[in-house]
Amino acid sequence: MAVSVSRPRRSPLTASVQALRPAERLCHATGLLLVLSGLVHLVVFAVDGGPWDGPVSWRKPVTFGLSFGATLIALTWVTSYLRIAERTRTVLLGVFAADCIVEVGGITLQAWRRVPSHLNMQTPFDTAVSMTLAVGGGVLVVLLTVFAVASFRRVPAGPAGMALAVRSGFAILLVALASGAAMIARGVLLTRTGHQQAAYHSTAPLKPLHGVSLHAVLVLPALARLLSRTAWSERARRRAVAAAVGAYAAAVAAAGLWPLVGR
Secondary structure: OOOOOOOOOOOHHHHHHHHOOHHHHHHHHHHHHHHHHHHHHHHHHHHHOOOOOOOOOOHHHHHHHHHHHHHHHHHHHHHHHOOOOHHHHHHHHHHHHHHHHHHHHHHHHHHHOOOOOOOOOOOHHHHHHHHHHHHHHHHHHHHHHHHHHHHHHOOOOOOOOHHHHHHHHHHHHHHHHHHHHHHHHHHHHHHHOOOHHHHHHHOHHHHHHHHHHHOHHHHHHHHHHHHOOOOOOHHHHHHHHHHHHHHHHHHHHHHHHHHHHOO
16 A cells, blocks of 8 residues: 655745755855844944944944845846846856955955055055955946846846836946945045045945935835735736836935935
8 A cells, every 4th residue: 555645845935945046045145144244243333332434333344244235135036037148147146246245345354454444545455455345346337237238138027017127226226336436436536636534525425325226126126026916907016116116216316416405
């Protein structure tokens, strides 16, 4: 007599993880480690204290760890909707993950050394770290621009509203990249001309715009994904995503105008 053996049912989370490609698993794991690093340094800040603002503070390893980790996880997921060659996507994600580690690692190292991480040319070592971070930022701009272009060359896959969410998310992300590049360029120029302290403060006006626009590529596609689990019609879901895109664009515009209004 044959005995049937029932296999335990996999949870949706387990099934989703097992469906990931090895490169995607690596990127998700790396992103989680970066987020964990940010949370650990939040505890360090709570214990050690010190200023939250300024070029030397625990804020930088906290915010950069959380931001880079969340962005890496988000990009790994969002790019799965892009219609590009899988090998190309794997290579781009691998370089992106390595760059995220370099950026967060350099910032964290300098935080523990109690010196500024960006725009710091005080010693040869500090200059090397600062320039490495600047070059890493340039690599990020190139990689994310490639993904953004891919999203507009061919309509992204996914449920109703996802194509608009992905394209809008990448378009707004380009604003974050432009503002980040502007901060680096202005800071380096001031540093090279002998205005070190002015360089540290020159990035402040663009930080709200950079921070708000950075995570649209996660928020908007996540909304489209959540709406796909509702009983709403495709038309209603597309309208909801369009409204969210409009609201996010308004928030980005407000963040860009804030320095002018706050004067």
